[in-house]
Structure formats: structure tokens, C-alpha cells
Amino acid sequence: xxxxxxxxxxxxxxxxxxxxxxxxxxxxxxVATNLAFAIGKAHILDCDVEEPNSHIxxxxxxxxxxxxxxxxxxxxxxxxxFCGKCxxxxxxxxxxxxxxxxxxxxxxxxxxGACEYFCQKKAIKEVNRTIGYxxxxxxxxxxxxxxxxxxxxxxxxxxxxxxxxxxKLQMTNIIDAPPGTSCSMIEAVTxxxxxxxxxxxxxxxxxxxxxxxxxxxxxxxxxxxxxxxSDLGDDKTVTYCEKENIPIIMKIPFDKNIAMAYSQGKxxxxxxxxxxxxxxxxxxxxxxxxx
Amino acid sequence: MxxxxxxxxxxxxxxxxTTGAFASLAKNKVLADCDVxxxxxxxxxxxxxxEESDFLSGTxxxxxxxxxxxxxxxxxxxxxxxxxxxxxxxxxxxEGCDFCANAxxxxxxxxxxxPKGKQFVSxxxxxxxxHAKLGIGEDNSGKLVSQVRKKANEIGKKLKxxxxxxxxxxxxxxxxxxxxxxxxxxxxxxxxxxxxxHDADRIIKTAKHxxxxxxxxxxxxxxxxxxxxxxxxxxxxxxxSVLGKLAFDKTVVEAMVNGKTIIEYAPESxxxxxxxxxxxxxxxxxx
Numbered sequence: 001x002x003x004x005x006x007x008x009x010x011x012x013x014x015x016x017x018x019x020x021x022x023x024x025x026x027x028x029x030x031v032a033t034n035l036a037f038a039i040g041k042a043h044i045l046d047c048d049v050e051e052p053n054s055h056i057x058x059x060x061x062x063x064x065x066x067x068x069x070x071x072x073x074x075x076x077x078x079x080x081x082f083c084g085k086c087x088x089x090x091x092x093x094x095x096x097x098x099x100x101x102x103x104x105x106x107x108x109x110x111x112x113g114a115c116e117y118f119c120q121k122k123a124i125k126e127v128n129r130t131i132g133y134x135x136x137x138x139x140x141x142x143x144x145x146x147x148x149x150x151x152x153x154x155x156x157x158x159x160x161x162x163x164x165x166x167x168k169l170q171m172t173n174i175i176d177a178p179p180g181t182s183c184s185m186i187e188a189v190t191x192x193x194x195x196x197x198x199x200x201x202x203x204x205x206x207x208x209x210x211x212x213x214x215x216x217x218x219x220x221x222x223x224x225x226x227x228x229x230s231d232l233g234d235d236k237t238v239t240y241c242e243k244e245n246i247p248i249i250m251k252i253p254f255d256k257n258i259a260m261a262y263s264q265g266k267x268x269x270x271x272x273x274x275x276x277x278x279x280x281x282x283x284x285x286x287x288x289x290x291x
Numbered sequence: 292m293x294x295x296x297x298x299x300x301x302x303x304x305x306x307x308x309t310t311g312a313f314a315s316l317a318k319n320k321v322l323a324d325c326d327v328x329x330x331x332x333x334x335x336x337x338x339x340x341x342e343e344s345d346f347l348s349g350t351x352x353x354x355x356x357x358x359x360x361x362x363x364x365x366x367x368x369x370x371x372x373x374x375x376x377x378x379x380x381x382x383x384x385x386e387g388c389d390f391c392a393n394a395x396x397x398x399x400x401x402x403x404x405x406p407k408g409k410q411f412v413s414x415x416x417x418x419x420x421x422h423a424k425l426g427i428g429e430d431n432s433g434k435l436v437s438q439v440r441k442k443a444n445e446i447g448k449k450l451k452x453x454x455x456x457x458x459x460x461x462x463x464x465x466x467x468x469x470x471x472x473x474x475x476x477x478x479x480x481x482x483x484x485x486x487x488x489h490d491a492d493r494i495i496k497t498a499k500h501x502x503x504x505x506x507x508x509x510x511x512x513x514x515x516x517x518x519x520x521x522x523x524x525x526x527x528x529x530x531x532s533v534l535g536k537l538a539f540d541k542t543v544v545e546a547m548v549n550g551k552t553i554i555e556y557a558p559e560s561x562x563x564x565x566x567x568x569x570x571x572x573x574x575x576x577x578x
Contacts, residue, residue: 022329023302023303023329023331024299024301024302024303024304024329024461025301025302025303025304025461026302026303029486050300050461050462050463050464050467050493051300051301051302051461051462051463051486051489051490051493051494053301053485053486053489053490056485056486056489089389089390089393091349091350091387091388091389092388110386110388111370112370112371112386112388112390113368113370113390114388114389114390114393114394117368117390117394118393118394149463149464151463151493151496151497151500152468152497152500152501153464154433154464154465154468154469155464155465156462156464156465157430178462179302179303179329179461179462180326180328180329180432180460180461180462181328181329181425181427181428182327182328182425182429182430182432182466183429183430183432184462184464185328186383186428200303202544202547202548203331203334203547203548203550204307204331204334204547207329207330207331207334208329208331211328211329211427214427215427215428218383218427218428219383219428232541232544233544233547233548234548256514259514260514260515262484262486263482263483263484263485263487263514263515263518264484264485264515264518265484265485265486
């Protein structure tokens, strides 16, 4: 079983819904932000730290901004005897020990702490390296937490983990996940009560959705599918979901008004108010599935 | 030989459609799909796999229960919360850092290397194609991307190709950095939305950070012409050449549904002509 962040039996009101997709650009942020607006009182966490967009739609008033670090080694050369143990135990080749020098390649370091632990001379201490930052803010009753990875930084997962540590108890938490199916996506969806996969009914959308389905099954996270632009493409996505017993929990047909609103950073609910009821219904449906 | 990588920052802006079009238009090239955890280019190129190899990268800790005396040191040291209370390792959480294996007083932990995906070299009607499939739930996608690129370059050198054309992944992190370092051009596909501009800005800054020259295409520009102008202004003030603008066209989805590149499916369409013009510009400006 996936480790749950919280025991939902003792904290009935704490809920974590993640919004993911295999393929990018299918409408994750659209679903996440409109769901949040429809609920009214919720906490949205932008875990697409490489290309975060939720803030464009939520427009929160940012109240705090804090850097996120990973620990990297710093060598005190006056204590070091260049024995080479630190380089030997580093699985990422982030340390090279020369005859009279030690080189640390900080961007290769995963911050496991082995080098410091095994250094006999106590010549290594860990220092913080900033990989990005987290902003928090509010918009009415909506709470916002978003991570932003620094430009040129490769490792997104530790930052996503930090964003997720800000999950709020006794509240509905909506996680806007990054696209893909690798470590970042897994970090974002892990410990969700339910994952909503947003897809489009095209061969690319289906191919990538199937990969996400395999990941979610491996993680034992319950999930359902939203088909966005549901009238552009073919019916293979529906056929696949039926065959695999995957619930299709919503369909959003293509609408130029939605595309226009999106392009301007407006929610669907703002552009087409009849969608408010649809997203409220989606929320009720998700609650029932989680309980 | 020039290396062109198609990127976007934001997902779903049309990277693979564009790469597919270039597959039809470019002569003497090797194609590579570096979106290894959500690869789609094969759906257009219909590859015939010629070579298949395991992607070996990193290791995972395995605890021998017969040797383990449950002292708890490994759980205490592991920063990735990968070891459970009953001393089993969660392979998805394990980062393969070897810390536990090196520290275990009972020597009960070994690091095992398992295949974490597959790499393929294929033949297609458009030319050789290198692609990959990352194992479900595996990390190290950056390393697999590097291997795919390396293989494509080897083939390109052998065949004296003019181009390595790479379909990249969304985002600005590990696999994207691995796919663009040292390339001759990062071609950014964006869309006229606030998200598109925001994300294009971040990928362009990333490319500049790694000294990769940037050019840009605006896809579906007519969905919001005002925002398109904004993106063009942004490009002008950042000294980035806009190679062209593509109009929203439902034919693109039809071509995809039929498993064809847009050039194959609708060679005389407006969008195909626009892509042809873009490809000619790339030829004169880069090659």
C-alpha cells in the first residue's frame, strides 16, 4: 500500500485529490482550478514546479515566499586527509577526491547524507543548496501553495515533496500534478485519496493515459478519467475505459469560449457560469468515491 | 550534422505534431524521441524495431530478511522514506543512494540493478529512429534521454546525416536539460495563452542558461491573436526569431487519429504549407 499522509478515518475532512495526466496540455490546471473555484473553500497545491500555471487562474495574493533546499556536502580541507571514502560511498559520482583536493559536483548530489556519515575525519558538513521556492497565498476562501523550480535546476522531486508537506488538515486539498509518468508525477500523486486523470480523446492522449493508469495501479491509488475536448478525436478512449472498468467522471466538449477564457487566464466558470454546477457535481462525485 | 530539439515548456502545444511534420520534410536525418515517459512520436512514424536493449541505470536496495536483525539503522539513515517498519524497501521511493547498504552492520542489504526501461533503434519510412520506454514508475529519465541522444548521434555520424531531430518533453527539469545540452537549436512551440507565454519564458531562460540557441513557433495563434502579438513582442525584446505562426486546424487531430504526419495526411493544407515554410527557414538559418 502507498503510505497515506493522513489516516482518513480519524480526520474525515482531510481529503487529497490529485489532478494528473500523461500527456501535457490536456487540461490539468483547468480542472484543478475550476474544481477549487466551484468548491469555494479548498487548498490548491501546484506541484507542476517546472511549469506552474495554477496561479495564473487563481490569482492569489501571495503572503509568503520561502526557498527550498537540498543538503549538499561542504568539505573542510583542513580536516580532510583525502582518503577517498566519501567518493567511494557516493552513488551519484558527485564527489571526486584528488591527491590534495576534493571536488564536489553539487548538481549531481541527491542529498542522501552518506558522505558526511562515513567521513572519519568529520571533514564534511552539509550546507543548503536552493533548488526553488514555495509561495503561499489566498484568494477569498481559497488557499494557494505553489512550488517553482529554479531555472537550470534538474531535480524537481524534492521541491514537490516540500509542496506536499504543506497539505492542510481538515480541508480539501487539490494537487495540480506535472505531466508525464516519471518521478515528478509519482511524487505529486503519491498519498492522494483519489487521482483524476485528464485526457483528450486522441491517440496521443490515450497512449499517455494508459501509461498513467499503469502508474496509478502500481501505486494503488483509485482514479477516474475526465475527457477534455471530448468531441475532438475518436472513441477509443471511451472504449478503453469501458474495457478496463475505469469510470469516466466528466466530459468537457471543445468550446472556443473555453479556449479563449483559458488563454486570458480566466476560469471556465467565469466564462460559462453553467459549468459551476458541473464542477460542484464532480466534487460531490469525488467525495462519494473517496468515502 | 546539426541537432534540433523541439521543446515547449508547457505540454500539449504541438511538439510531436511539429516533429512529425519535420520527419516528412527533412532529408537525410535521424529522428529521436526524448519524451521517454510519455512518448508519442512512434504513433506517427510507425517504427519497425531493429534493435532493442535494456536501460540499466541506478540500483535499488534489497534487504535479506535472514541477515537483518531489525536494528533500525537503515530506517534512521534513509532520507527518502523508502524502508518500511517491517524492513522492506519501497522500490519506487528508493533513490539507489547505497547509504543503507554501506551502513548496515549485518551486511544484510544489497543493491540490485534491474532494467528500468528499454531503448529501441528502429527503421521508419522517414529514416532511422531512436526511441525508448521508461519502465512504469521509474526515475532517471534524464539518463535515458542522454542515451537516446547519444545513440541517435552515433547513427547520424555513421550515415553522415544532416540532422538529428529530437522530440523533447514538457517542463524545464531533468529530461529537458538532458535533451537540449549542446544542441544547435532549441525550437520552442508555444500557444497564445497566458500559460503558454509564462512557460515559454521559463524554457527560453533554461535554454539560455545552457547556451542553446532558441527559435520559436506560435501554434494556434488565431485562438487569441492579441496574446500572439504579446508573444511576438516578447520574442522581439528577447532577440528570439519567430519562425512562423500556425492557425488552429482540426485536420491536425484527424491526421493524428489516422496515424499520419500532417504533411502526409494533408500535404496541400494551409498548416502543411506553413510548416514547410518554417522548415525551409530552419534549413537556411541553421544548416
